[in-house]
Amino acid sequence: MSSEAVVLGELLAAEHAAVWGYGVIGAHLDVHRRVAAVAAYDAHRLLRDSLLVRLRARGLATPGPLTAYQLTVTTPGSAVQQAISLEDGVCVLWRDLVASTDSPELRGLAVRALSDAAVRAVHWRQTIGVRPVTVALPGTP
Amino acid sequence: MQPSRRTVLVAGALSFAAACRTKVAPRAVDPDVALRSAALAREQALLDAYRSVVAAQPALAGRLQPLAADKAAHVAALGTPVPSISTVTTLAALTALERTAATQHGRAVLTASRSLAPLLASLSASSSCALAAL
Numbered sequence: 001m002s003s004e005a006v007v008l009g010e011l012l013a014a015e016h017a018a019v020w021g022y023g024v025i026g027a028h029l030d031v032h033r034r035v036a037a038v039a040a041y042d043a044h045r046l047l048r049d050s051l052l053v054r055l056r057a058r059g060l061a062t063p064g065p066l067t068a069y070q071l072t073v074t075t076p077g078s079a080v081q082q083a084i085s086l087e088d089g090v091c092v093l094w095r096d097l098v099a100s101t102d103s104p105e106l107r108g109l110a111v112r113a114l115s116d117a118a119v120r121a122v123h124w125r126q127t128i129g130v131r132p133v134t135v136a137l138p139g140t141p
Numbered sequence: 142m143q144p145s146r147r148t149v150l151v152a153g154a155l156s157f158a159a160a161c162r163t164k165v166a167p168r169a170v171d172p173d174v175a176l177r178s179a180a181l182a183r184e185q186a187l188l189d190a191y192r193s194v195v196a197a198q199p200a201l202a203g204r205l206q207p208l209a210a211d212k213a214a215h216v217a218a219l220g221t222p223v224p225s226i227s228t229v230t231t232l233a234a235l236t237a238l239e240r241t242a243a244t245q246h247g248r249a250v251l252t253a254s255r256s257l258a259p260l261l262a263s264l265s266a267s268s269s270c271a272l273a274a275l
Binding site: 091094095096098099100102104107108110111112114115116118119121122123126131132133134135136137138139140 | 207215243247250251252255256258259260262264265266267269270272273274
C-alpha cells in the first residue's frame, strides 16, 4: 500500500490535471452544462489548494501543473465523457488516501472529496443518459 | 531429590494463578468488528427499504432497482445478509435513510482500520450518489 506522502503527491498531480481538464471541457459545453463544469472547476481548484497546504505542512514537494495534458475533446458528448473519467480517476486516489493515512483530518477531507467527485460523476452520467448513473463502490477501479 | 509437599503446592498455586491471569487479561477488541456490523446493519436496512418502497410503489421500480442493486453489493461486501421487513414506503423516508447512512458511514471512516476504512468511504460516497439519483 502506498504511503500517505506518495498518495498526497499523486492527488496533487491529479487535481492539477482536473483543473486544467475542466477548462477544456467547459469550453465545449453549452451555457447550461458549462455552469456545472465551472462549479466542478472551482471544486477541484479548492481541493488542489487544500492539498498544497497539507503537503507544505509536511515539508513535502509541491510540483506545479504540467504545461499541457492529453485530453481528447471534440464534441459536447466527448467533453462529458472526459469529465466522467476525470472524476472516476480522482475518486480512486481519494479512496487510496483513506487507506494510506490514520489522520482523521485527512480521512475526513478524503471521504468528502470522494463523495463530491462521485456525485459529480453521477450528474455527468445523467446529462448524457449513461445507465446506470451510479457505481456500487465509488473509488474502486 | 523428591520435591517437598510444600514445593509442589506452591508450584501448583503459581501455575493456577498464571492460568487465571491469561484468562482474565483483557483481550484486545478489534474496533473494526463493531464498525463493520454497524455498516452492514445500515446497508441491510437500506436494501430492505428499497424493496419495500418498490413493493408499495411499483411505478418507481425502474428508478430504484439499480440503486437497490448497489445496496445488495454492499451487503455482500460486508457480511451475511439478514433481510427483514422494512417500514419505509416513501421516497422521502428512503432519502432520509440514505442521508443518515452517508453521514454515519463517513464518521466510521475516521476510526476504522486501514483495511476497512476505504470500503466505508465508498459506502458513504455511494449513499451521497443515491441522494443525487433519487
